[in-house]
Amino acid sequence: MKKLIPLLLSVLLLLLAAGCSNKVTQETVSKKTPEYKIGIVTPTLSASEDEFRGADKVVKKYPGMIKHLTLPDNFESEQETAITQIVSLADDKDMKGIVICAGYSGILPAIQKVKEKRPEMVVITAPIWDDPDMMAKYIDLCLDTDWLKRGETIPTKAHQMGAKTFIHYSFPTHMAKELLANRRDKMKATCEKLGMTFVDISTPDPFTGSGPSPMLQFLQEDIPRQIAKYGKDTCIFGTNCPMQDVIIAKALELGFIMAEQCCPTPTQGFPAAMNLEIKPEDAGNFDKINEMIKVKAKEANETGRLSTWPVPVGVFFPEFSVEVAKGMIEGSVDKTNMEQLGKIAKDVAGVDVHFNKMKPEYNNYYLIIMDSIIY
Amino acid sequence: MKKFIRPPQIIILVFLAVLTITAIYLHIPLNAMFGDSLVRLVMNGVLVLSLLPMLNAGIGLNFGLPVGVVAGLLGMCLAVNYHQTGWFGLAAAMLFSAMIAVVFGYLYALLLNKVKGREEIAATFVGFSFVSLMCLFWSVAPFNNPAMLWPIGGKGMRLTVGLKDYFGKVLNNTWQFNILGIKISLGLLLFFFLLCFLVYLIYKTKIGRAMIAVGENEDFARLSGINVNRVRTLSVIFSTVLGALGICVYAQSYGFLELYTAPLMMAFPAASAILIGGSTGGKTTIGQVVLGGYLYQAIYVISGPVANQLLMPEFAEIIRMLATNLIILYALLYGEGLRKNA
Amino acid sequence: MRKPNIMTVIFIVLSLIGLGFSGLSPFFVLNEVIIRFIRDGVLVLALIIPVTAGMGLNFAITVGAIAAQVGFLLVLDWQIGGLTGLLLVTAIGTVLSLAFGALIGVCLNKVRGKEMITTIIIGFLATSIYQFIFMIGFGTFLKPHNLEIMLSRGIGIRNMVDLDSYRNIIDKLWLIHIGQVTIPLFMILIVIIFSLILRYILNTRIGMQFKAVGESKRRTEILGLDSDRIRIKAMIFSTLLACFGQIIFLQNIGMLNVYTAHLNSDIFSCAALLAGGATIKKASIKNAFLGIFLFHTLFIVSPQAGQNIFANVALGEYFRSFVAYGTIAFALVLNIRETELNPAALTAKTGRK
Amino acid sequence: MPQIKLSKINKNFGNIQVLKDVELELEPGEIHGLVGANGSGKSTLLNILFGNPVIRNTGSYSGSILISGQPVQLRSASEAVRYGIGMIHQEFALISGLTIAENIKLGREKARGITEKLLGYDLSYVDRESNIQDAKAAMEKLGMEIDPRILVLDLSISMKQFTEIAREIDKTDLKLLLLDEPTAVLNKEDSRMLMDVLRTLAQKGISMLFVSHRLEEIMEICDRVTVLRDGAVISHYRSHEFEGIQIAQDMLGKEIIQAMQKKSAPLREPIMEFKNFGAAMPGERLDDLNIEIYKGEILGITALSGHGKLAIGNGVMGIYDTWGSVKRKGTPLENSNIREMISRGICFISEDRRGKGLLLKHSILENIVFTAMMTKDGFLHPFPLSDLRWPDRNLSSVFAAECIRELSIKCESAQQKVEELSGGNQQKVCIARALALNPEILFISEPTRGIDLGAKEIVLNILVSLNKKKGTTIVIASSELDELQRICDRIVVLYEGRVSAVLSPEDDERKFALALSGESVDQIA
Incomplete structure (x- = not known):
């Protein structure tokens, strides 16, 4: 009897959960029916407003199409949670692209997992800070401000x-x-x-x-x-x-x-x-x-x-990356075409954005520098 | 007279002495640093002082200090929200803070009275979870002074709110003068020592004595007709109010309000300071608060520049952390030893 | 028959609500929980012996985790990869955690009644010593052999090292797919083996002694058992298990956040154990396993559930950390109150009207 | 050769000598009775023999102990176990969360041979079944049929006692068994059963040191008896020399009672009435107390330890759960708290002086005025808010000085910390604290416990003069019968938490001895 109660409850839990989750997805589906979704991962509001709001902006720009998630506040010691959050995006069959704007290191394992499960998933990082060679290998498009530069x-x-x-x-x-x-x-x-x-x-x-x-x-x-x-x-x-x-x-x-x-x-x-x-x-x-x-x-x-x-790079990256991801999914953007990327960037930022290759041998890792404003 | 200098203080003093000698050797101006250390003493001192009532009532180190800190932050947010500035602003902030702290403290005390004997561990997690709860609040807080709202989102509180135009540094700038190159802000020091004196006075009154008696021997206090839970509750409220005032002093000196997860890490430095001051987790004197607060901060003040001059910055930083943690551990072990012998 | 533990019931209800609101598919959650079970299972098991021995929650399992990380870093430094490397990591970790465990035990024997807060401080102290050795020591008084994990300035190890050659070495064995659920049979087996070992230990002579000391230190002493030694042994076992737990955790994640990876192992493990219905005085393997499932289910669903409940993306993450810390705080309060209400626990010393 | 031989055993607690040159020897198979009043040193002697950590922590003992002719030093319980010494503890050394079998075999569990060979002693897998068999066998030897898988916390008290005994007799290498009041919680029938078991054990050559307050048991089972009084051996008797009354007198000593208080016939005016009063003080349970306390009397309450005398004062103050009713001058005292009690003129001085009676880290002055300050706002400057009133230094130092003089508290000054004082002076501070409250009725528990002889006299004198000069009614709970006889008007003797007799101090010593062991006093005219 003692063992039965938790068992019953967990069965109930599964049933209810299944029911609820269906309902939720149905709701979102019924509102609008984009053909696919893009997930976007940023730090929390208190960790960095720019990325958060950037993502928020895209969510508003493409309603129903963007799923916004946040990473743990103390990322350094909660890597595990971060991984789950990112992998949870790949769980949705409609999810075709993931944009990660985090500026943390240690995210790569999550992307590896996503790719393992859904090799066709378009993953753009803008930026994360793992080993560049590894990143170029697993990630479709890596963006970053040109730190060294x-x-x-x-x-x-x-x-x-x-x-x-x-x-x-x-x-x-x-x-x-x-x-x-x-x-x-x-x-x-x-x-x-x-x-x-x-x-x-x-x-x-x-x-x-x-x-x-x-x-x-x-x-x-x-x-x-x-x-x-x-x-x-x-x-x-x-x-x-x-x-x-x-x-x-x-x-x-x-x-x-x-x-x-x-x-x-x-x-x-x-x-x-x-x-x-x-x-x-x-x-x-x-x-x-x-x-x-x-x-x-x-x-x-x-x-x-x-x-x-003049424009926060943190606000710029999510929007820009989503545009690129959209293009890549729809087949209208070639990630190796720097000119095309520059044009999208100019549209989004309103100022000139300069792209450089991280290393000459990689055509999917770019570093950007923007023009400055002096007050 | 209580013996002030015991092994923990000796370790710290030796470390401090080595730093000071190195500083002199490296021609780092000590007078400016001395001034800084005084400012820091007051900035953090009130927070350290806020641990005292709970220690004296036998509730242990208040690792739930974030509760008081959050009350203070709320109070200051209110003052900023209504555009209160200058002295009046600070006074308003403190008043609001104290009132909120009384409410929070009361609820916090109800909880702590349920976990007698394990207050420290319970308080640690109450503090943590309270901070997360407040994060929820800050992101949707209905304040409307545009200087506090997110610059892009436009609603919810900013991570940090500047106090310069409100009541930042009002205490620091009161009666400030230079003497031998040491910048001393008399107002700040006076405020701190006045507060210390007030606490000292309270412990002279009937209720103060009851608090100490409860801390020393709960059974005795009960047999003397004291309502132990009431006294404990009052002590917790007292601690929480001081914590709230402490963050007000801290914030006006720092010039910014730090919201969200910032209060999370307020308790450990304060606890370290009071333990370094020689408290063993039981009855603690104001002297120990001041000594501990000063030693702890002085090490911060001196170790930074010295380490940077010696070109091994990380080394000093890690050693400092190592020393503080060692001392806390030592205080825990040693404090218990004392009680066993008694 | 005893009533189902209130913590557990609350957790089941919360997870249920959370799962409903999060919109995640139950299969995804189940998969994730299975992975968490593998990663964190042994760490949670490490908490059981100290609880049995009456020392409360051992927040110093971070020290065991540090032992594992030291093992990894040393083996990386010696550039020994693959399974050999992993075995060597285990060997180093074992030796270190035996020593550390004994030290922690000695400390805790001096602070009867304040063990939990002391273990937290010991964890901090160990962290700073660990940092000292790897951030400062390597390249100054310790000679590095593998420059790849070093910072380019030549002193200190990078804050993130890749455990590529150990990643998922044992994870991928015996994978079974049932529908959308993937079950790594071998790893589950490993965790179960650890739980059986723990069960074995609890049923040995020393296991009996843990129970006895946990019940009453004084009585155990007058029965001619050395309670201080028993408590030290309890800490050794706990640290050792934590070390193995962290090895499993790290090889699964495949990357090592050198200076911070161990920091939260204690909090989440404790929260999981408490969620499973354990108290600070009594904990079983069943509590641990049930707890991992409940706590991590809630943990996985809570950010998105938070987002959806409050209709605000910003709140999900705060909601999650509130859940983590709130669990422990709530469980502590509940636990302590229950022991107080229990008349058997009323000791002669604290009679209260 | 004697199984065990003690010579010149001395032991001090602080500066109080509790054992003086104790000599004792036990032949193999001998059952040796050890009797003495409370505080005579029996328990200390047992603790030494069993290596109780208390002994080592308080500065060990001197003298020699020979086991089978070999000199040994008993430093810890584990050493004592190794020498084949077992002990049955009065307050049970059982782990309540374990089963009967686990308790009986604790530390000596049978394990599966193969695991023991592979993994060593500590890590060998406990063979539950064979332990259960052993435990069952041990219990059966005691005539108990019980499932050894039952948890100890679910057992009745007498079954716990048998479990405790079973644990000892299960030991194969047992040479000496120490029994501390093994029958105190058993009924007649169970006691009888135990006696039989002990006799069988004795036949196997196990020596036993048997401590009991039930003299008839001692006389029935023991081969020899040693009487201890004030830490010294008073007399030895062989079984054919046994005579209950003689032994009782040896225990109590003091044949000449110093008259101290010439009784002025107390008024029979009740100041307090107890009806079916009981208190759940752990280890000192009190039940069914029906008694009236008369105005102006000194009432003594005595009993052996654990029989409930301490529960009266503690119970009245509401420190433990109570039932029944208490009336004060006709008005019932129900649900009243300590504060209210004090305001009604009832005051209590605890037996746990250092634990509950004093603020050790505070000065004499602060201790004296503390309770009055807290409950009656005494010694405070006026201020509208009671909580914020300031102490009146003048008033309190005048009063403290007066107390120090009147009660001759030996100290440097009123500012000296109480923890630095001797036990006697600490007790005087406790009394001074009560004086500051000006009580009508004073409950005082064990006023002379743990203080030296001179101080004892002073404390007793203070109580008497308080009674005489101020007319304070005093209720003293004490195990020092002779002291009670010297100063009390009436003495209530408790046995197992109930009143066994109400005697006059002049009554025959033998009556007291009988009343203390729960026998009817009517046997003596």
Whole structure:
């Protein structure tokens, strides 16, 4: 008897679940009947708004066609959940494409599983950070901002904006990532070439210790120290998103240069640091937001010393990738045709987007750089 | 007089001394760092202080500190939402926070009274799950000050809300002056010490004594006619309110409100600090709070620049974590040893 | 006959509702749960002995997981691939977890009544030591042999290493497909073998002693058994099992998040065990298996169920973490209250009116 | 050669000597009775012999123990087991979540041979069936037919006792069996059965040390008897010399009673009435108490330990579940809490001084005024909110100083921490705390337990003068019969939680001895 109760309940559970799930799918099906669906995976709202909203935007653009999922908040230790989330998309027979905009490493196993089950599935990553060679092998189209290249472009831009010193803030777990460590080295090399002083500073680690707070407190104390030492014509770059609030706030206060955030976008760091009052009706209107930033920068006498990409790359990628995925599924887009990709990108972003091959031998791994806006 | 200096403090002091000597050797300006360490003491000190009432009532380390922190965040959000600025803004934020904290604290206490003897572990998970629950709330929170809303989504709270135009740094900027290159903000320090003194005073009153008695010997307290659950409830509310005020002080000094998962990691540093101060998980003095708060933060302040100068940044960071965890473990083992001998 | 455990009932109901709202197909969920069962089964089993021995939930199974990861990293460093490598990993993991387990046991003997919070702190401490060795030690005082897993600066191991040569070595044996459900028979067998081993241990002399110490340390002592030693043995077994569990987990996932992969093994395993109706004083293999099925079903369906229930994509993920932590908090509260209500548990010391 | 020989065994707890040069020897197959009043050192002696960790934790013992002529040091229970010493514990050393069979075989389980060879002792698979057979056989030896698969927690108390005994007799290498009140929870018939088993065991050459309060059992079964009093051996008797009354007198000692209180005939005016009162204090259950407490009297309550004397004070304060009714001057006290009790002038000083009676880390002053401050707002400055009132330092230090002087509390100052005081002075602080409440009725449990002789006299004097000067009614629960006889007006003797007799302090010693062991006192005119 004791054993029977759970058994009965689980049978009931299965029946009910089957019934319910049918109902749900029927509902969505009855609303609209696109021939296929595309799944899109982003971090949570609190982890990164840009990707989330980007995906949200596409969901609205193609109602009923896009399935949006989020990854665990503390991705680093919940890899298993992430894998399930992604694989769950492949469960739907109508799902023809998956777009992953995550910026995490460790997602590849999920994609391998998806491909194993559904080899025809179109998978686009924009970006994930696993081993590039492996990624090119399994993933249909890999997109990323050109991290290494940015190691060159950011210091160059900073130099143009008048920086004499370049400070790079990071911490152990980030520097244990090959890509970030290499970018740092590239920045250093570029600075040497341009005759700037390169300063490398490590902060408390937000991933293994007590969260980001100690790191941010450290920044609050250290930035004034460094500015006192190197003067105002210093460009500060931090490798972790939460750092940007403090860096930009301090830039307004101390007048140094912020050439680009780690994830270049007007919506990161600026809104909190500048207390941008973005009304609900203006939300997502980047022209308006950029305008507001310009005004605030002027008030703080920082005109020409703050810069970023005008459209958040995080918002751009989901929409762009979905367009490409759509094209690929419908057979209208050739992933190897960079010109075609550039055109789609221009349509989506409104600014020029430059594509580069990650390695000459891969024709499915591209890196992008956008034009900048200087406030 | 309680013995202040015991092995945990000695380890920390030696570590601190080594850092300081290295700093001098590397010509890192110590005076600025001293100023920073004072700011940090106050910034985190109130949060550390908030652990005291529960420790004194024998409920253990309040790993459910996020409950109080969330109350504080809510209070501040309210103040920001109604565009309260300056001193008045901070006062309003604290008032709102305290009121919310009383309610939260009461409910939290009901729960803790059900898990007597295992409060610490239960509180840890209550804190965690409460933070996740609040994440649900923040994403749909019906606040309407555009400075707090998501810039792209247009509704729900931002991850961080800047306080500069409201009441950021009001305490820090009160009566600030420079002395020997040390920036001291008297207002901030005064506020902290006043709060400490207030707590000290409360423990002198009848109810304060009852709290300590319950912490030391519940059976004795019951036999002396004390309603033990009531006293425990009051202690938890007291802790929660202090936690809420603590995050207000923290946020005004930091200049941003951090929502969503940020409160998750508030409890462990505060607990580490109080254990480093020499508390053994039982009755704790204000002195231990101040000492622990200061030592813990001072290490952060000095270790960063020194490590960066020595060009082995990760090393210092990991060593610091290792040392803190070791000390907490030591305090757990050692604290228990003390009680056994008693 | 006892009433079905309230935790279990709540979980069944929640999973049911979740499954309904999530819109996932039951087959997918079943497949995923089977995979979770394989990956996490042994980790959950690792919790049973400490509970039996009266030490509560062992959050220090992270230490066992670290032992497994150390094994993998060393073997990767020596570049020994394939099954040989996997066996060597197991050997290293075993040796390390024996030592670690004993150390944890010694510590816990000093903190009677506070074991759970202490195991959490021990987990943190072990993490920082582990980081120290692999982030700083490799390339400075330890000589790396395999430069591929090293950061290009020459110090420290990358934060993500590929376990390609060990991936799914044993997973793919004996796969059976029934309809849309895939059953990896061999792996299920492995987990079952582990559960049989655990069952065996619980029925040996030492198993009896675990039970006795769990009931009453003092009485066990006056019966002439060394309770401290027994508790240490309990921790050794637990750590060892956790180590094997993590090896199975990692070879299944096939990638190692070097510095963070072990961090949540404790929380989810504990939550699963509690969901299966275990308490912090009593846990059985049945609780563990039932718990894995219930907890992971809920865990798999909750993000999408959350999304659909609240009609807001942003909320799914928060809902899931609320479920995970809420389970433990709720179970702890419920558990402790039940023991208090139980008159047999009323000890002479705490008479209350 | 004697099976076991103890010589010059000394043991101190702190600065109190509980065993003084104890000499004892047991021949093989001898059943040796050990008797003595509470606190005479019997349990300590048993604990030493069984290697109870308590002994080692409190600084071990001195003296020599020879087992079969070999000197041994008994440091732990496992060592004692190895030397063939077994013990039947009064409060049962059974693991309630295990079955009878598992309990009987715990630590000595039979295992399947092959697993034992392969995996070693600890990891060998327990052979459930053969253990059940063994357990069944052991129980049958005791005349018990029971399924050994039943969990111990489901057993009756007497069955638990038999399980405990079965565990010991199942040991094949048993040489010496220590029995601590094995019959206390058994009825007559079961006791008889046990006696028979013990005799059979003795014939097999197992020696036994038999501790019991039932003198008739001792006289019936033992070959020799040793009487302990205040930690010293008072007398040895061989079985043909046994005489119950003589042994009882040896146990209680003190033939001359020092008169301390000249009784002024107490008024027969009841101040408190107990009707069918009972309290579920674990290990000290009290039932069916019907008694009136008279105004201004000192009432003594005595019993052997575990017979319920401590449950009265604890029960009145509502620390444990109670039933029946208590009336205070005619008004019933129902569902009242401790606070209300105190406000009605009832005060209680616990037997667990360090555990419940004091705040050890606080000063003498704070301890003295604490309860009054909490319940009566005494020693506080006025303030509208009661909770936020401040202590009045002057009032409290004046009062504390007075108490220190009146009760001659030996201390450096009123600020000294209580944990630094000796037991006697701690007890005085407890009394001072009660004085601050100015009680009408004072319940005090074991006022002189664990304190040295001089302090005992002072404590007793304080109680008497409190009674005389302030007219406080005092109810003392104590196992020190002689002390009660010196100061009480009446003495209630309890047996197994019920009143066995209400005696006058002047009554014949033998009456007390009989009442304590539950026999009728009418045998003595």
